[in-house]
Amino acid sequence: MISLTSPVRTWAHGWPAGLKLAGLCAATLVLFFIESVPAHLAIFGAVLGVYALPGRVFLATGMRRLRLLWPFILVVMLWHLWEGSVAQGVAICLRLLSAVALANLVTMTTRLTDMIAVIRWLAAPLRRVGLETRALELAVALTIRMTPVLAEKGELLSASWRARARRRAGWRILLPFTLLALDDADHVAEALKARGGLGN
Amino acid sequence: MSGVSFRIAGKEILRGVSLDVDVARLGVVGRNGSGKSTLARLVAGLVAPSEGRVRVNGKELAADRRAALSEVGILFQNPDHQIIFPSVLEEVAFGLGQQGMGRREAEAEAREVLARFGKAHWEEAAVAGLSQGQKHLVCLMAVVAMEPKLLILDEPYAGLDIPTRRQLMRYLGRYEGALLHISHDPEDLAGYDHVIWLEMGGVAREGAAEAVLAAYRDEMERLGARDDISDLAG
Numbered sequence: 001m002i003s004l005t006s007p008v009r010t011w012a013h014g015w016p017a018g019l020k021l022a023g024l025c026a027a028t029l030v031l032f033f034i035e036s037v038p039a040h041l042a043i044f045g046a047v048l049g050v051y052a053l054p055g056r057v058f059l060a061t062g063m064r065r066l067r068l069l070w071p072f073i074l075v076v077m078l079w080h081l082w083e084g085s086v087a088q089g090v091a092i093c094l095r096l097l098s099a100v101a102l103a104n105l106v107t108m109t110t111r112l113t114d115m116i117a118v119i120r121w122l123a124a125p126l127r128r129v130g131l132e133t134r135a136l137e138l139a140v141a142l143t144i145r146m147t148p149v150l151a152e153k154g155e156l157l158s159a160s161w162r163a164r165a166r167r168r169a170g171w172r173i174l175l176p177f178t179l180l181a182l183d184d185a186d187h188v189a190e191a192l193k194a195r196g197g198l199g200n
Numbered sequence: 201m202s203g204v205s206f207r208i209a210g211k212e213i214l215r216g217v218s219l220d221v222d223v224a225r226l227g228v229v230g231r232n233g234s235g236k237s238t239l240a241r242l243v244a245g246l247v248a249p250s251e252g253r254v255r256v257n258g259k260e261l262a263a264d265r266r267a268a269l270s271e272v273g274i275l276f277q278n279p280d281h282q283i284i285f286p287s288v289l290e291e292v293a294f295g296l297g298q299q300g301m302g303r304r305e306a307e308a309e310a311r312e313v314l315a316r317f318g319k320a321h322w323e324e325a326a327v328a329g330l331s332q333g334q335k336h337l338v339c340l341m342a343v344v345a346m347e348p349k350l351l352i353l354d355e356p357y358a359g360l361d362i363p364t365r366r367q368l369m370r371y372l373g374r375y376e377g378a379l380l381h382i383s384h385d386p387e388d389l390a391g392y393d394h395v396i397w398l399e400m401g402g403v404a405r406e407g408a409a410e411a412v413l414a415a416y417r418d419e420m421e422r423l424g425a426r427d428d429i430s431d432l433a434g
Contacts, residue, residue, distance in 0.1 A: 009324065113290045113303070138284070145286045148328040187281035190246055194274045195346070196298030197265070 010054040017114035040094035204252035227389035230398035273348035279335035313345040333364035386413040
């Protein structure tokens with residue numbers, strides 16, 4: 001199941017969302033200016049240390065989410081092996097891991113409503129010139145909520161393919177999956193309308 | 201509801217339906233494709249009729265969406281289509297915010313609703329981790345929080361096991377407003393005041409629940425012995 005919520009409550013849940021996001025911004029920026037491999041190793045180690053603080057369950061959940069990155073790591077490492085710049089490749093991969101781990105950390109410990117409040121605050125100048133930002137706020141909520149739902153639907157679709165075929169479905173379920181997602185979107189839009197929609 | 205027809209791409213889903221009902225517990229039965237869900241959407245004001253007028257407590261909700269929020273709430277068949285937020289409290293607070301409450305006020309009120317259902321401990325729960333029955337209950341709490349005068353239920357028990365069904369039924373039974381409950385199963389509507397039986401987009405019969413449900417059950421048994429599943433829609 002892909003969802004970025006924390007299995008346990010941590011002390012970071014109580015911090016203001018704006019502060020966490022600003023910290024994440026700053027940390028990511030700093031990560032991009034560091035080139036040395038030992039420094040990146042130390043940083044990644046520290047990030048893992050932070051993950052370990054709330055306990056084993058939290059650490060395990062966090063690591064499972066980082067595992068999604070392996071294809072990117074693979075591509076980057078292969079490229080740099082071929083280029084002969086292994087140290088640079090390792091630095092890039094560690095930077096990627098640390099940045100995503102930190103971002104996940106913020107997402108896992110921040111309630112969506114608080115995240116949306118920050119977006120709303122950031123988008124305040126847009127409202128001043130007359131743009132409605134409510135759609136943007138809801139879009140963020142829906143993306144996070146619907147990711148696990150769609151992932152499950154995709155699995156069902158590929159299971160029903162495999163149930164009647166000898167090979168895996170692969171790209172061939174892409175079109176039916178798209179149609180399914182569009183149909184779902186229709187239903188969600190209707191349910192949203194039933195509770196006031198965007199028009200308030 | 202007077203002279204209501206509803207068409208999608210030229211295909212008539214409801215034809216010339218006129219109804220005037222004023223009861224606390226209203227049931228709608230009918231086979232798949234008889235127009236039950238369309239009726240629910242019309243009453244909720246989610247769609248406007250192609251012909252005729254639909255009014256709830258004198259208001260045309262398809263045009264007046266602001267009034268609709270306090271007049272009707274609707275529960276759909278699939279909770280995954282209805283739940284917008286990844287955590288329970290946020291989901292329940294959403295509709296209250298839509299009704300004009302501030303964020304803190306909406307959250308306090310949402311907590312109260314959770315407590316009233318004995319689900320205060322669900323506050324921080326992630327929706328993705330809930331069972332299907334629990335998701336249904338979240339949808340119910342989110343709609344009940346908005347205190348609509350009429351609650352529309354579109355096959356709310358589809359795919360649920362018997363204990364879950366019974367438990368949800370108990371929560372629904374306590375609802376103080378009016379219920380419009382759509383189901384293909386007469387058992388769900390036992391004890392209701394009035395039942396409308398839809399057939400091919402029209403009213404086949406309506407009246408006191410017991411009589412209509414008995415006739416409906418007989419007819420469904422009779423049809424069950426036949427093979428009209430072979431017939432393709434014209």
